Amino acid sequence: MKPYASVLDWPILFLKRRTHLTVLANHRFTLEQDKLRSAPRTCARFRYTTRMTTLCIMTALAAESRVFIDAYKLRHLPIRGLRLYGSEYCLLLQTGVGKLKAAAATAALLQVRPDISCIVNAGIAGGTDQIGSVYLAHRVQDRATGMSWYPHLPLQRQVPDLATIEVQTMDKPCSTYHQGILFDMESSGIFSAASVYLSTDAMQCVKVISDNSDQSMSAVNSANCTQLMNHTVPVITQLQQWHAAKQTDNEFLAGIDTAVNALVTRVHHTTNDTLQLRRLLQQLTSVTKTVPSTVDLIELSSAKLIKQQLQEALKNAPLTYGQND
Amino acid sequence: MDTLYIEREVQTHPRTVRICERFSNARHIVIDRHTDVFNARAQNFRQQKANPSLILAHKAGQRVHATPPGYHIGGEHNYYFSHMLNCVYDCRYCFLQGMYQSANYVVFVNSEDFLSDITHIAQQHDSQSWFFSGYDCDSLALDPVTHFVNDCLNHFDNLDNAWLELRTKSTQIRPLLKRPAVPNVVVAYSLSPEAIVADEEHGTPSLAKRLDALLRLQKHGWKIGLRFDPLLCADNFNTLYGDMFTQVFQTLDMPSIHSVSLGVFRLPKGFHKKLVKLYPDARILTAPIEQRAGMMSYPIETENRMREFCLTQLKTTIRDDQFFPCS
Ligand code: SF4
Numbered sequence A: 001m002k003p004y005a006s007v008l009d010w011p012i013l014f015l016k017r018r019t020h021l022t023v024l025a026n027h028r029f030t031l032e033q034d035k036l037r038s039a040p041r042t043c044a045r046f047r048y049t050t051r052m053t054t055l056c057i058m059t060a061l062a063a064e065s066r067v068f069i070d071a072y073k074l075r076h077l078p079i080r081g082l083r084l085y086g087s088e089y090c091l092l093l094q095t096g097v098g099k100l101k102a103a104a105a106t107a108a109l110l111q112v113r114p115d116i117s118c119i120v121n122a123g124i125a126g127g128t129d130q131i132g133s134v135y136l137a138h139r140v141q142d143r144a145t146g147m148s149w150y151p152h153l154p155l156q157r158q159v160p161d162l163a164t165i166e167v168q169t170m171d172k173p174c175s176t177y178h179q180g181i182l183f184d185m186e187s188s189g190i191f192s193a194a195s196v197y198l199s200t201d202a203m204q205c206v207k208v209i210s211d212n213s214d215q216s217m218s219a220v221n222s223a224n225c226t227q228l229m230n231h232t233v234p235v236i237t238q239l240q241q242w243h244a245a246k247q248t249d250n251e252f253l254a255g256i257d258t259a260v261n262a263l264v265t266r267v268h269h270t271t272n273d274t275l276q277l278r279r280l281l282q283q284l285t286s287v288t289k290t291v292p293s294t295v296d297l298i299e300l301s302s303a304k305l306i307k308q309q310l311q312e313a314l315k316n317a318p319l320t321y322g323q324n325d
Numbered sequence B: 001m002d003t004l005y006i007e008r009e010v011q012t013h014p015r016t017v018r019i020c021e022r023f024s025n026a027r028h029i030v031i032d033r034h035t036d037v038f039n040a041r042a043q044n045f046r047q048q049k050a051n052p053s054l055i056l057a058h059k060a061g062q063r064v065h066a067t068p069p070g071y072h073i074g075g076e077h078n079y080y081f082s083h084m085l086n087c088v089y090d091c092r093y094c095f096l097q098g099m100y101q102s103a104n105y106v107v108f109v110n111s112e113d114f115l116s117d118i119t120h121i122a123q124q125h126d127s128q129s130w131f132f133s134g135y136d137c138d139s140l141a142l143d144p145v146t147h148f149v150n151d152c153l154n155h156f157d158n159l160d161n162a163w164l165e166l167r168t169k170s171t172q173i174r175p176l177l178k179r180p181a182v183p184n185v186v187v188a189y190s191l192s193p194e195a196i197v198a199d200e201e202h203g204t205p206s207l208a209k210r211l212d213a214l215l216r217l218q219k220h221g222w223k224i225g226l227r228f229d230p231l232l233c234a235d236n237f238n239t240l241y242g243d244m245f246t247q248v249f250q251t252l253d254m255p256s257i258h259s260v261s262l263g264v265f266r267l268p269k270g271f272h273k274k275l276v277k278l279y280p281d282a283r284i285l286t287a288p289i290e291q292r293a294g295m296m297s298y299p300i301e302t303e304n305r306m307r308e309f310c311l312t313q314l315k316t317t318i319r320d321d322q323f324f325p326c327s
Helices: A007-015 A017-027 A033-037 A040-049 A062-071 A099-112 A187-194 A222-245 A250-264 A271-288 A303-316 B014-022 B034-038 B045-050 B111-123 B148-157 B194-200 B207-220 B237-251 B269-278 B300-315
Strands: A054-059 A075-079 A082-086 A090-094 A116-126 A134-142 A163-169 A181-184 A203-211 B003-007 B027-031 B054-057 B064-066 B077-081 B105-108 B129-133 B162-168 B185-190 B223-231 B259-264 B266-268 B290-292 B295-297 B323-325
Touching (some): A054 A099, A054 A222, A062 A090, A099 A116, A099 A187, A116 A187, A116 A222, A134 A187, A134 A222, A181 A203, A203 A222, A250 A271, A271 A303, B003 B014, B027 B034, B064 B111, B077 B111, B111 B129, B111 B148, B148 B162, B185 B207, B194 B207, B194 B237, B207 B223, B223 B237, B237 B300, B266 B269
Parallel strands (some): A116 A203, A163 A181, B129 B162, B223 B259, B259 B323
Antiparallel strands (some): A075 A082, A082 A090, A116 A181, A134 A203, B064 B077, B266 B295, B290 B295
16 A cells, blocks of 8 residues: 555646645645655645745835735735745735734734744834845833843844844834833734744844834835835845755655654544644654554554554664664 | 843942943843742743843842752762853753743842851751752853852852752853862752754853863862763764764763763653744654653653663763762
8 A cells, every 4th residue: 555645646636636735734734855846836836735934024014015925926825814925935914904903913823824833023113224224133022011032133143233222112103212122012922922933043134223212103105115125135044044054954854744644634533632742753763764664554454553563673772873874 | 141130229339330340231120029020920031031021130049959859969968059140051852941930030049058057057067068059050150241150159158068059051151260179069960862952952162172171270270070960862863962972972981970970851841831832843842752750751661762872871980979860
């Protein structure tokens, strides 16, 4: 018997796309990474059942989104209630103005797209520096509640010449500017919702100054907003590269996921069985350096038998240092 | 260091100023309390370990704590203190990974407060007190930045009824070699077989380098301690540890070693769980392990076998009064 979905099954999957997508989503089914990579369209369709990393840019306004839609060739993705754009490796969520809308949209998206491994809030903000200056937030604070988030920052060489600053999220637009602080209206909402799903190294905030004491907010229009946002595109690209480079354990975990899913779709496993199966496969893989073949295991009739076989294999696997490294 | 977080309270402290000057090209971010950054939720220890930041802070409240039972080398009153949280090394078995949310380093710049607390505690006892450094960090590894060790040694040089243990894997021994040995200070090295150092103690000096540092310290007159902790389970355990003991016995003057201790790998249950989540691919977590009294450790027979082998080896060269098992 062969695993449930190999590359040979794709035509069948396409024929029964709806049913299978549901099944795939429910079981967090994974297809082989190299096969997916060589088929970009299929990859895009199945990527949210895989461990490939996706960065999501979060903006508030259409004028802020436009540059990214053009730069990353994003297309509108129909998800009810969300203004979402996407390509193979990047998503853009336009949340609407204000921290509540931003939080609600962020939470809704991260709930349905577990493949999102990093978010970057990009947008305009008020500050004391020159219009068009771009900053990375080292602290995001909600002015109303006092709650703060400290994103884990990339190394300076990964984002050259980019200064960091504190971003404060206000409930209403603000025209009193303070040295060393930028004002916006969404970032704390986004960080508050995203921190339920992501860690601080996977949440960043990039702001471009749109108004200061010399040029008020009223001078900002759709055209010059888009123009200002152009300055942030290189930074987003650098953050994307940094994020992709630090995903070290994905290959290991993706291999395990494939094996787990191959087994649980054929042999009934409770949630606890699945957890134990995953851990045993992880342990065996780290000792033997290869993901165990599922071909024989699939023939076994119960989760218990599979578990016993894997435990036996783990017991017999050599745990030595300095010999088989 | 690429990013420094500096507590507002210690911004003008001389040590802060010196460290900031040393890392003048780093980002300097002023914060209210170190706990805002260090204890924040939703941090990923593994990701942060790749580029940890340095947090300069003031340690308020209790600075010196009683050690857990079993953590001693013969002394009656035992305390530990941590002038720093987290470690520059990345040992896969390290309990700090389970204990802290963050892999950033916290350095408490008010070391004078630590030292006065130590004096105060030592004065409360008639008999000798022991103070252990290197419980939540490596005592020497970041000393070129903190310069803590020299102040600490000057302090203990003038303390009659107190002993200090500096626990380390580092070969940054210049401050120790630059001065005469302090009689009430023990420099204790954690030692593991070379293959385990390479596979599980990422970023640490090799066994050979540690032994070289130990030899130089011993020749300089420092009291030295050997800590074979944690012993890790392996199919080739006897060969690995047997070879290591041979190397140690051939390099050092064993009769003059101050103390030797050994302990088998164990972790509190919660820490172990976190470790599995952080490093599902860690080889150290593939050995059979079971829960006993809230701790995850090897099956008792395995533990006894490992301990007995090491004891037999050690007893060929050390006296009973030099040996202290770890519980
Ligand atoms: S040297 Fe000690 S404190 Fe540092 S990582 Fe290793 S076990 Fe942890």
